[in-house]
Amino acid sequence: MPYLDRDGVRLYYETHGSRDDRPPLLLSHGYSATAEMWAPNLPALSAERQVITWDIRGHGRSEVPLDPALYTEDLAVEDIAALLDGTGAGTAVIGGLSLGGYLSLRFHLRHRDRVTALVLCDTGPGYRRAEPRADWNAMAARRADQLERDGLVALGASPEVRAAHHRSAASLALAARGILTQHDADVFESLPGISVPSLVVVGADDKAFLAAADVLATKIPGAVKVVIPGAGHAANIDQPEAFDRAVVGFLDAL
DSSP states (O other): OOEEETTTEEEEEEEEEEOOOOOOOEEOOOOOOOOGGGGGHHHHHSSSOOEEEOOOTTTTTTTOOOOOOGGHHHHHHHHHHHHHHHOOOSSEEEEETTHHHHHHHHHHOGGGGGGGEEEEESOOOOOOOOOHHHHHHHHHHHHHHHHHHHHGGGOOOOHHHHHOOOHHHHHHHHHHIIIIIOOSSSSHHGGOOOSSSEEEEEEETOGHHHHHHHHHHHHHHTTTEEEEEOOSOOOHHHSSHHHHHHHHHHHHOO
16 A cells, blocks of 8 residues: 655555546545545546545544644645655646645645646635634534544544544544644635636535635636535535536546
């Protein structure tokens, strides 16, 4: 199994399909999910373009260190850059679901020269105002507390979580406190300056992220929004064929 060493923290990743002259598609999963959440989509997405998936640090088959300093948004963003380097990709289509989509936007903010397009699934751009950001961070802290108290059972049984296999509730708690939390409005404020083709996908039943998808589609110039009927937060799992059509159609038009 392929691993990338990041200063002693091993990251699990997979490549699917063959590399050609087109930039690969790198997909990041949501918080408490793993790369396994993309399994229903890989046959279609990798048919004509290489796809890279990975387990965010503290998740799944990646390293589960117990040092809080090893769980930060900055480190997760640089993990994406290291994965591109490790797989020989100078640039890529960068995408993800939920936390993975937010990290994709943060990656674009820091490494825009390496991003040829964005695929943002059931995600949001963070918060412009401090008060809702504090509410989000309080939610992340509660998730961490629950994991420390109850173990992996605290994750619940959402579709992307059911597809995941984790080794440590403690590392997921650290990821909630260090990676899931947000600290500024930089991503939100960066949206009007995004110039690469961008696809916004959201499940019609993903009530918590419908408004966020509208914000992304409105503020990112030229963004294409697709609402998938009969799908919740894990739109790619709930309606894989519709999700695949949306993403493949977007990629084919690049």
